[in-house]
Amino acid sequence: MLKRPKITVVGSGGNVGAAVVQWCAQKELGDLVLIDLKPNVAQGRALDLAQGGAFAGFNASFTSTDDSSFMQDSDVVVITAGVPRKPGQTREELVGINAGIVKTVCENVKKYAPNCILILVSNPLDAMLTVAQKVTSFPRERVIGMSGVLDSSRFRSNIARALNVHIKDVSAIVLGAHTDKDMVPVVSTATVGGVPLNKLLSAEQIVDVVNRTKRGGAELTELIGTSAWVAPGFGVTAMVESIVLNQGRILPCSVELKGEYGISEGACLCVPVKLTNKGAEKVFEIDLSTEEKAALKAAHTAYLEVRKIALSSV
Numbered sequence: 001m002l003k004r005p006k007i008t009v010v011g012s013g014g015n016v017g018a019a020v021v022q023w024c025a026q027k028e029l030g031d032l033v034l035i036d037l038k039p040n041v042a043q044g045r046a047l048d049l050a051q052g053g054a055f056a057g058f059n060a061s062f063t064s065t066d067d068s069s070f071m072q073d074s075d076v077v078v079i080t081a082g083v084p085r086k087p088g089q090t091r092e093e094l095v096g097i098n099a100g101i102v103k104t105v106c107e108n109v110k111k112y113a114p115n116c117i118l119i120l121v122s123n124p125l126d127a128m129l130t131v132a133q134k135v136t137s138f139p140r141e142r143v144i145g146m147s148g149v150l151d152s153s154r155f156r157s158n159i160a161r162a163l164n165v166h167i168k169d170v171s172a173i174v175l176g177a178h179t180d181k182d183m184v185p186v187v188s189t190a191t192v193g194g195v196p197l198n199k200l201l202s203a204e205q206i207v208d209v210v211n212r213t214k215r216g217g218a219e220l221t222e223l224i225g226t227s228a229w230v231a232p233g234f235g236v237t238a239m240v241e242s243i244v245l246n247q248g249r250i251l252p253c254s255v256e257l258k259g260e261y262g263i264s265e266g267a268c269l270c271v272p273v274k275l276t277n278k279g280a281e282k283v284f285e286i287d288l289s290t291e292e293k294a295a296l297k298a299a300h301t302a303y304l305e306v307r308k309i310a311l312s313s314v
């Protein structure tokens with residue numbers, strides 16, 4: 001008999017986890033397991049969502065618990081467990097506390113779902129990926145970070161707003177580190193309806209769009225008082241969908257680099273990858289401008305600093 005994909009979200013009592021569960025349920029991507037230290041909250045999120053199914057038109061199956069063994073044999077595990085940043089905080093400042101949380105969760109992933117594809121969301125994202133790899137020993141294809149999907153979505157949205165055009169026609173990606181300072185919005189390949197971005201916006205306008213993108217998460221945190229969850233939830237769901245439906249979408253995701261872009265040392269940064277039911281099946285190297293190459297190098301240096309702290313805390 002054909003089996004529905006089993007998708008576990010650890011941290012699903014929280015904002016991002018609940019958003020992931022919501023969009024995955026709406027798309028009927030599989031059977032959903034909600035795990036959180038606060039099982040009542042996860043249960044409440046599941047109940048609330050199940051009660052919306054009648055009008056939203058989905059009939060998803062939920063299990064909510066604080067018992068990690070319920071992730072047994074999951075096809076995909078999403079980790080959103082961890083503290084979010086507060087206004088004025090950087091993602092990097094969360095490293096000490098979230099490294100410990102990610103380590104604990106990954107020990108359970110290794111024990112109960114050793115063949116799953118793991119999607120990391122907790123921040124600081126790229127360093128958390130390294131912690132997850134170290135704990136699980138999964139190959140790079142199966143440890144993937146959600147960063148570039150969200151940052152690229154923000155980049156596309158800012159371009160669409162600056163030009164007053166439909167976001168669907170905007171093609172633009174963000175690579176590098178998932179930090180305000182070291183993400184790399186790639187201007188050289190950005191187009192709108194096939195027209196290069198630099199034919200549509202002035203140099204000053206492009207700088208403005210790039211800076212707004214880099215500060216996208218911080219801007220939202222200042223406005224809401226905690227980090228965003230709607231767009232992150234959409235981003236994770238796009239990745240889960242591409243994996244469980246074997247869509248083969250090429251999306252910017254954080255993965256371990258093995259010499260691509262001249263970066264080795266097991267560094268995890270965001271690059272374009274093909275997402276299939278094997279996980280990050282292929283990593284693509286694209287041509288970058290001189291400035292973008294330098295920015296990617298700086299992202300690597302910044303990542304190494306945070307990784308050092310992350311690994312020393314686990």
Ligand SMILES: NC(=O)c1ccc[n+]([C@@H]2O[C@H](COP(=O)([O-])OP(=O)(O)OC[C@H]3O[C@@H](n4cnc5c(N)ncnc54)[C@H](O)[C@@H]3O)[C@@H](O)[C@H]2O)c1
Pocket residue numbers: 010011012013014015016017035036037038041080081082083084085094098101104105120121122123125146147150178226227228229232
């Ligand atoms: N990668 C990205 O683009 C991106 C975007 C947004 C948020 N984030 C990050 O995602 C994480 C979650 O953000 P949020 O807004 O949902 O936070 P939140 O506080 O709303 O939710 C976090 C949840 O994790 C749970 N939790 C903590 N430790 C756990 C453990 N050991 N096992 C199971 N559950 C545990 C908490 O009980 C809580 O319900 C944060 O680290 C945040 O910085 C990343």
